Amino acid sequence: MDLTQAVFSIKSDFFSPLHTFECGQCFRWEPSTDATSYIGIAGKHPAKIIQIDDIVYLFSNYTNSEFWFNYFDIDRNYEPIRKAFTQNDFTIKAAEFSRGMRILRQDPWEALCSFIISQCNNIPRIKSIIKKMCEMFGSKISFMDNEFYSFPNPHALANLSENDLAPLRSGYRAAYIINAARAVSLEQVDFHALASMNLCDAEREIMKLPGVGKKVANCFLLFGLGKTDAFPVDTWIKKAAKYFDGNLNPALFGEYAGIAQQYIFYYTRSLEN
């Protein structure tokens, strides 16, 4: 690999592929067979990301660095945010552990659909459902001897029946997926409008979709719309509440509560695995 061909390079203190891809925010970046890198796809653009010592390099046929800076939220300086999480000893440890994690700016539809699938489900099965969905209804794109599939856009799913989704083995979530795809493709759900709303209004709006409750809504708002104050409460956050006198509350963390949530989620899970 010719490192001078990288689209960008950055210190792992600022962008850690491990912490970014394993913290639970995304389902389609996987360790490569050489174990020192990740491969995945953002929109229509596959990429390979390699870390050598403390430097991270991104390789892609798509060399528009602005696209990648946006996707990886590179323009945001996480250091002052991370260091401001001094609410208690646990928070300090979680933030230290997660150094280099970045909240991806994922496609809104991909985030919404993925977290609908995630409900009451385990991670291997979530990944397998999404992978199958992309293979069946996305577009094939080749890059560096690997085949990638784009995430199917809502129009590609809107006119399908539950029976068409049966091979995904997504169970009762199939109806939610199709309904959400229809609502988005008919513009009953308007991502641009949601992005301009405050957290509370946007949450209430997206929760009108069947299968989208408070947790899925907040994952969508945080990972799909970049609302850093969104605060998904899942089983891991409920477990972590014991470190906060039982009251783990987004008000503790202000406008970056979602980032704190990811640090706490990721660190708590690491302790129990």
Added chain:
DNA sequence: GAACAGGTGAAGT
């Protein structure tokens, strides 16, 4: 076989 997994929504207190 039963319990569980990064929830949700409806129905019951």
Added chain:
DNA sequence: ACTTCACCTGTT
């Protein structure tokens, strides 16, 4: 407002 339960499916 809080509790309980069913919902598909694959894994342990």
